[in-house]
Amino acid sequence: MAGKDCIAIACDLRLGMQSVGVSSNFEKIFEYDSVYLGLTGLATDVITLSEEFRMKHNMYKMREERRMEPDTFANLVSSSLYEKRFGPYFVGPIVAGLNSKTGKPFICGFDLIGAIDFAKDFIVAGTATDQLYGMCESLWEPDLEPEDLFETISQALLNAQDRDALSGWGAVVYIITKDKVVKRLLKTRQD
Amino acid sequence: MDILIGITTKDSVLIATSKSVARGVSVIKTNDDKTRELTDHSLLAFSGESGDTTNFAEYIQANIRLYGTRNGFEMSNKAIASFTRNELASALRSRKPYQVNILIGGYDVKKKKATLNWIDYLAANVELPYAAHGYAQYYVLSLLDRHHDPNMTQEQGLELLKDCIKELRLRMPIDFKGVQVKVVDEAGVRKLPEDF
Amino acid sequence: MEILEAQSTASSQPIEHRFNPYSDNGGTILGIAGEDYALIAGDTRHTTGYSINSRYEPKVFDVGDNLVVSANGFAADGNALVDAIKNRVEWYHHAHNKPLKVQSLARQIQHLLYRKRFFPYYVHTILAGLDDEGKGAIYSYDPVGSYEREQCRAGGAAASLIMPFLDNQVYFKNQFDPATQQYRVRSYLPIDDAIKIVRDAFSSATERHIHVGDGLEVLIVTKAGIEKRYFPLKRD
Numbered sequence: 375m376a377g378k379d380c381i382a383i384a385c386d387l388r389l390g391m392q393s394v395g396v397s398s399n400f401e402k403i404f405e406y407d408s409v410y411l412g413l414t415g416l417a418t419d420v421i422t423l424s425e426e427f428r429m430k431h432n433m434y435k436m437r438e439e440r441r442m443e444p445d446t447f448a449n450l451v452s453s454s455l456y457e458k459r460f461g462p463y464f465v466g467p468i469v470a471g472l473n474s475k476t477g478k479p480f481i482c483g484f485d486l487i488g489a490i491d492f493a494k495d496f497i498v499a500g501t502a503t504d505q506l507y508g509m510c511e512s513l514w515e516p517d518l519e520p521e522d523l524f525e526t527i528s529q530a531l532l533n534a535q536d537r538d539a540l541s542g543w544g545a546v547v548y549i550i551t552k553d554k555v556v557k558r559l560l561k562t563r564q565d
Numbered sequence: 566m567d568i569l570i571g572i573t574t575k576d577s578v579l580i581a582t583s584k585s586v587a588r589g590v591s592v593i594k595t596n597d598d599k600t601r602e603l604t605d606h607s608l609l610a611f612s613g614e615s616g617d618t619t620n621f622a623e624y625i626q627a628n629i630r631l632y633g634t635r636n637g638f639e640m641s642n643k644a645i646a647s648f649t650r651n652e653l654a655s656a657l658r659s660r661k662p663y664q665v666n667i668l669i670g671g672y673d674v675k676k677k678k679a680t681l682n683w684i685d686y687l688a689a690n691v692e693l694p695y696a697a698h699g700y701a702q703y704y705v706l707s708l709l710d711r712h713h714d715p716n717m718t719q720e721q722g723l724e725l726l727k728d729c730i731k732e733l734r735l736r737m738p739i740d741f742k743g744v745q746v747k748v749v750d751e752a753g754v755r756k757l758p759e760d761f
Numbered sequence: 762m763e764i765l766e767a768q769s770t771a772s773s774q775p776i777e778h779r780f781n782p783y784s785d786n787g788g789t790i791l792g793i794a795g796e797d798y799a800l801i802a803g804d805t806r807h808t809t810g811y812s813i814n815s816r817y818e819p820k821v822f823d824v825g826d827n828l829v830v831s832a833n834g835f836a837a838d839g840n841a842l843v844d845a846i847k848n849r850v851e852w853y854h855h856a857h858n859k860p861l862k863v864q865s866l867a868r869q870i871q872h873l874l875y876r877k878r879f880f881p882y883y884v885h886t887i888l889a890g891l892d893d894e895g896k897g898a899i900y901s902y903d904p905v906g907s908y909e910r911e912q913c914r915a916g917g918a919a920a921s922l923i924m925p926f927l928d929n930q931v932y933f934k935n936q937f938d939p940a941t942q943q944y945r946v947r948s949y950l951p952i953d954d955a956i957k958i959v960r961d962a963f964s965s966a967t968e969r970h971i972h973v974g975d976g977l978e979v980l981i982v983t984k985a986g987i988e989k990r991y992f993p994l995k996r997d
């Protein structure tokens with residue numbers, strides 16, 4: 375979700391095999407310096423891709439001797455996914471970050487083969503997309519301050535995951551501003 | 566379906582595996598060992614497609630042992646789990662994937678901490694306080710949710726494991742010929758003589 | 762021999778045609794009950810697939826005796842059900858010469874739906890009225906008549922978008938105040954707040970769901986009677 379000079383990204387903590395819950399501590403958001411990647415979908419691909427992007431991001435940093443911008447990272451994600459066009463990774467990625475030069479919020483989402491969806495407001499992914507669209511579309515408004523953005527994204531995620539049997543079991547929210555990143559663990563229903 | 570259960574306690578990991586091997590309608594072995602020792606403080610338990618299982622487990626075992634002899638120190642449990650996951654993940658998108666589910670129990674002597682890694686045949690790797698594979702999951706996970714405590718002693722852990730096996734004996738439609746229990750702790754890996 | 766082979770490879774296999782008695786006409790509905798009112802809101806778009814058949818096809822109906830019903834899903838079944846319900850209300854008057862209570866119609870609807878257990882009305886049904894104490898009542902049904910009295914319920918195409926929003930804004934779910942360490946307690950909504958929530962829910966659903974839009978018609982039941990209100994929605 376984008377706010378006024380800030381962005382927020384959040385995920386639930388459940389890992390399951392169909393109906394049976396396996397882990398209640400499986401984070402789906404990964405940090406690449408100041409760029410944040412959310413990965414939902416097949417757990418093995420979530421791990422594989424997060425590690426692959428860790429490697430590619432580090433290689434970029436060493437070669438270029440500078441940090442990667444969020445839009446650059448988004449293109450990296452897109453091309454990496456399209457490379458596997460006919461044997462794709464089963465994931466729903468989202469990217470969020472602030473541009474280090476302009477300070478402008480950047481958020482985008484992808485389909486499993488890398489088509490980018492640039493958005494000004496919010497991006498959702500996973501098994502509770504319908505519920506999240508309903509929540510975000512009604513709660514979100516432009517230019518939210520960090521604390522208000524936190525409340526908005528948290529309420530959106532919590533109420534959406536409570537209406538999805540495959541989501542929940544805890545939640546994590548990141549609020550990213552120019553000079554501070556706050557990570558909060560939310561107390562949620564455990565059913 | 567084979568049974569794999571792992572429980573961490575304050576200072577150890579307990580791993581229980583079913584002793585039966587079945588082919589078609591027949592039980593052909595009743596004292597099977599579905600585990601391999603990777604290092605002095607790391608144990609790998611496996612289930613799944615026969616042939617794939619022992620082949621994969623021994624391949625991992627050989628590589629972890631090789632790493633130990635080459636470098637003069639053993640791989641950490643986190644690294645062992647990552648390595649195993651990686652092998653499974655690259656096999657997943659190859660011509661013939663391994664169909665093996667894995668639990669890795671480890672004890673870190675320096676940090677004095679027990680860890681348990683749950684890895685399925687799709688190569689999803691998670692560190693958990695307690696875990697199970699196969700149909701056993703449906704019976705024991707709820708018991709473990711209710712009674713597990715990360716600070717429990719090894720004795721309490723074994724009592725909990727006994728309760729799990731009791732439940733399986735009661736509810737499982739097929740006889741799995743009991744389980745073999747191995748403990749990983751400060752002293753290393755050892756098999757419990759007791760028959761569960 | 763050659764001729765026979767040519768025949769069998771071309772198109773000699775029989776093509777199966779099967780009549781499908783159901784279709785989906787989109788749309789979404791929503792009911793909220795208050796202290797002294799109950800309402801059902803529904804969009805007025807009527808679709809099949811990607812086509813819009815009508816931008817104003819009402820699907821929330823006054824069935825008499827200060828009761829409001831909507832059956833959303835397959836429109837033909839919905840209309841047939843509403844007609845059957847209206848019929849039940851009329852015959853109740855002939856038989857008993859008194860108004861039908863909301864809890865009685867609720868049970869009647871269950872029987873109407875379950876009668877067709879093996880060829881169901883393909884609809885999500887919501888009933889609104891006032892109970893014996895004059896309090897608002899919403900009853901919601903699955904296609905075969907399983908039902909429950911609730912304070913709010915969304916049904917139809919965008920139910921999955923609207924329902925979590927209703928949990929949040931009507932049941933105050935997840936509204937926790939860290940200062941007092943207390944969850945917000947559930948209470949009845951004033952009618953004006955309920956209308957605001959309904960309009961927000963539908964404009965959001967219109968934005969993200971292609972089968973929802975054009976117009977919003979709300980039927981509000983109070984002891985004074987049934988009030989009908991219309992609000993335009995986006996037509997794209």
